[in-house]
Amino acid sequence: MATRSKDLFDDSVMTFGEHLEALRTHLWKALLGLGIAMGLCLWKGDIVVRIVQRPLEAALKKYGNETKLLDDLNSDKPMWQALWETLNQDPESINRTPGEKLVPSDSLTVELPAAELHSALATATGKPLDPLPEADQAKPVALTFKSPFFSELRGLISQSEKPVTLKVEEGFMTYLKLSGVAGLLLASPWIFYQVWMFVAAGLYAHERKYVYVFGGMSLALFLLGVVFCYYLVFPFVLRFLISFNTSLGLTLQPRLSEWVTFAIILPLMFGISFQLPLVMLFLERLQIFDTKVYMQNWRFAVLAISFISMILTPADPISMLLMMAPLIGLYFFGVLLCRYASSSAEPAAAT
Structure with missing residues (x-):
């Protein structure tokens, strides 16, 4: 006696009208979840703004008032030591000497x-x-x-360490923009779930298995790229750009709306670029390339990754290396993925 499958979608046979009704139901559920997430982010949008501003304000506080900065390549410290010290330095202690006590603002x-x-x-x-x-x-x-003058002077210095707005409505529009993006990100798992519940009913069991495995891997790689950019790349990018303005004798007053655009696009590019192993696997499954071709042309791949990293990171060589190094590692991870990922399952043989 054949064993009955326990898969949720094995008995899902629907007419065209039933498919349209299911689409309408999942669409309304997705929009409802998006609306709730948007409302929550609009309510707590100031937290989102502070999170996005934090790398810029920390860099302005650390480097904005210095008249001369050493380039990363001229530092007498190893790159990873400088990186570790940058990430672990308390921004509040940057302008104070050891043992110095805080005094009243006046x-x-x-x-x-x-x-x-x-x-x-x-x-x-x-x-x-x-x-x-x-x-x-x-x-x-x-x-x-x-003297009251000292309090005013500290206020001016504090203002110079924050981004500025050039229009009356700019702060409000930036708040709405960030809240909208944050709401979309917050609701994205629920939206993807509703889309998946609609699409999965029309897939074979082995096709759903591939989506579970590689969809989860894609999400993990994307989040890894975003976190890597926020915590490791931003400090070096901002250090170079601020020091470059200083070397030209320019006074930097970053605009909030332009920084928000930059702070959204750069992590997004890192998240997309970290999909490299899955792109390699997809091309291998289409029989466009195979593992042998990947290994024979790894030097050209490294050259291409270096060029892409140079284009996507508007900063010094250290920032380019911070993007290039993980992508090279992901390239060889993609080779291993193509070599060991199972491809023996055929639709006709799937149960």
Whole structure:
């Protein structure tokens, strides 16, 4: 006696009208989920804006007020050491020396050698003062000055470390744009699920198995590319671009809407480029290329990856390497995927 399949879609035989009704149902469910996600992101859109602004503000705080920066290639530290220190440095401590305490916003603390302060006091009073012990002459003396001007100055410096808007409505429109993108991303699993529930009813069991395996792999690779760009590539890209403006004597005032576009497109390109292994597998299954061709032409592949990385990363060689290195690794992962992924299942033999 044949064993009954437990697959959810094995008994799904529908007429054309029933397919249209199913499409309408899944479409409304997807739109309802999208509307809820959009509303949630509009309600908490300020969190989304802060997340997108964070890399830019950290870079402006770290590099924006410096007059001279060393290029990554001129640093005496290894690349990965510099990368680790960049990622683990607290932005709040960048402009403070070790042991320095925070002072009120309307106060300013300066340090002078005791000998200089002693000499200045003697000159100002016109009276000779007792000489300082030699051991105390080099000791620093902290003086605190208080004035409303210092608070205003700190406010100006703080504003220079944030992106600007050039139109009255720009902040609001950027808020809507980011909330819309975030809502679409938040609702995308639910939307894909509704699409899948409609499409899967017309697929064979082995076809659904491929979608489960390679669809999940595609999503993981895409998220890996986005996270890699946000946490590893952005610091180097921003460092180079800000330092380049500084070297030309330009005052950088990044515009919020333009940064948002850049911050959306670059991670998207990384997420798409990380689909390389699946593209290689797809071409292999179509018998356009095979594993032997991939291995014989790996040098040309590395050259092509290097050129694409140079085009997609508008920054110094270190940023290009940060895109090129994982793509080369993904290329050889794609070769292994083509070699070991099962291709023996045929539609006619599937059960």
